[in-house]
Amino acid sequence: MLRIPTGKTPLVTKEQGIAQLTDDGRHHQYMVYLLFSGERQYGLLLCEVSVRDIPFYYVVSLQIGLALHNYELNRIEAMRRQQLCQDMERIREQNRELGMKSAYDQLTGLLNLRGFTDRAKKICTEERKQRAYLLYGDLDHLKEINDTWGHAEGNFAIKASADILKNCIRGNDMIARIGGDEFSCLIFSDGESIDVKLKNRIVQACREFNKHSGKPYYVELSIGIECFELEKYEELQLAAVKADQKLYEAKKGRRKSIRRVEETEEE
Structure with a gap:
């Protein structure tokens, strides 16, 4: 028997055949x-x-x-x-x-309308009744910002509004950008007068932002908040109608122009 060590297999060719391997x-x-x-x-x-x-x-x-x-x-x-x-x-x-x-909304990183709706419906499937507040927010005079300073500034104002709202609610609450200049927040709380406290917090946050923004315009939000008991999705839909009505009323008291007063006086 011919034994060949591992790794040393010989090359068999026409000139060097099998016979040469057994030349014994x-x-x-x-x-x-x-x-x-x-x-x-x-x-x-x-x-x-x-x-x-x-x-x-x-x-x-x-x-x-x-x-x-x-x-x-x-x-x-x-x-x-x-x-x-x-x-x-x-x-x-x-x-x-x-x-x-x-x-998710690509500009702000917030949920979009679809994401907000899907999550809200999922919460409702738990069938656990809980007090909630639905906030509708609208960036004031976005069209004026776009027309006067350009869409890049409009996008800046939208992102600034998103950051203001995020900083005014807790991490377990939901926030979404549901339209061009429209935002929605779903806040879960058993506390009293949350709507008043939250609205004041947002107003103060806008003031602080405008104080240091260096922009020729104000970033401000009109707010409508409705308190309700959330258990079924239909209850959220009813709250949305009422929150939208309150937002409409709040917009009547917004500035007529968000151009800074200093710039108006210079002109």
């Missing part, structure tokens, strides 16, 4: 079997066997060919499963990104 002065007789499955050939099986063992090694060669074929199929299947897992993870990640984009 003895007579050798080999049988060569094709290792195949169907039309695929995997290699050769070279055996030094007696004549009576030739049929046995032929059967062995067929089994080796079939085993190599199954190994190749299993390897291909494993690669396909791995690729499928990678594709599925990529699809899940893309769906997560799409879900984020569909639920």
